[in-house]
Every structure is written in structure tokens, then in C-alpha cells.
Amino acid sequence: MEHDSQLKLYAAVAARLKEAHTAVRALQVPESVRKALIRKLLVVTAAAKHDLPDAARRLERLMKDLDEGRFPEGD
Template identity: 60%
Template sequence: MERDGQLRLYGVLAARLKHAHTRVVNAEVPDETRRELTRRLLAVTAAAKHDLADAARRLDVLEAELDELGIPDR
């Protein structure tokens, strides 16, 4: 049962990461900003392999920054 819950959490986080990736790729920002956002997104993805809760918190912070930058939530 616990394994099913863990798999579900991975699925939710994977969907959120995919959505964040789409936002970063489509963002109309300077190249340097896109590189930094991409680097941070990759760091969250790597963190997800070891600690789902930490990765989710980091993704929350990144998504908030995307919102602040006015990057559309498509």
C-alpha cells in the first residue's frame, strides 16, 4: 500500500515538473534567465530521485518565481 502512495506522489511531482518545464521553455525571458531557470529545474528533478518532499518544496519556490516573472501558466 505504501508503495502505491509513493508511486502516486512520483506521478504528481512528475506532472508538475513537466508543466514547469513547459513554462520555462516557452518563457519570453533573456537567455541568461532561461539558463538559470533550467538549471534550477534540473536540480529539482535530481532532488526528486532522493527526497520527494524536498523536491516538491523546491518546485513550489521555482513555480512562485515563475509567477513573479509573469511567465504564463499554460
Template identity: 70%
Template sequence: MEHDGQLQLYEAVADQLKEAHSRVRTLQVPEGVRMALTRKLLAITAAAKHDLAGAARRLERFMADLDDFEEGRSTEEEL
């Protein structure tokens, strides 16, 4: 059963990473900001290979920060 939970977490993280990359790609921000966000996502992706649960937590925080940015509650510097 533990294997099933791990597989579900892997699928959830993979789906969220796809969504995050898509959202970053469509942001209307300077290219430097987009590159920095993409680097963060690549770091989370790499972390998922060794610590899936930790990567899932980092990705949740990243997505929340991205939501705040898109809604004007934070600035580029805070991302």
C-alpha cells in the same frame, strides 16, 4: 499503502516538472535567464531521485516564484 502514496507523489512531481519545463521554455526572457531557470529545474529533478518529498516542496516554491514573475510581481533577479 505507503507505496501507493509514493507513486502518486512521483506522478505529481513528474507532471509538475513537465509543466515547469514547458513554461520556462516559452518565457520571453534573455537566454541566460532561461538557462538559469533550467538549471534550477534540473537540480530539482536530480533531488527527486533521492528525496522526493523535498523535491516536491522545492518545485512548489519554484512554480510559485515563476507565477509571480509571469504576473509581474517579481523580477529576473528574484528568480
């Protein structure tokens, strides 16, 4: 049963990451901000390999920030 819930979470995180990448590509922001957002997505992707629940939380925080127009500072 634990394995099934882990697979469901993995599928949900993967789908949400895909949405996040699409959202970042669509943003009208300076390239430096886009790069910072992509780095955050890469961190979430790497975290998913070791701590899937933490990656899901990080991704939801990132998506909330995007929805609310809060972007990281560029280089």
C-alpha cells in the same frame, strides 16, 4: 500503502516538472535567465531521486516564483 502514496507523489512531481519545463520554454526572458531556470529544474529532478517530498517543495517554490514573475539572475 506507503508505496502507493510514493507513486502518486512521483507521478505528481513528474507532471509538474513537465509543466515547469513548458512554462520556462514559453517565457520571454534573456537566454541567461532561461539557463538559470533550467538549472533549477535539473536540481529539482536530481533531488527527486533522493528526496521526493523535498523535490516537490522545491518545485512548488519555483513555480510560485515563476507565477509571480520572480526570476533568477542570469550569468
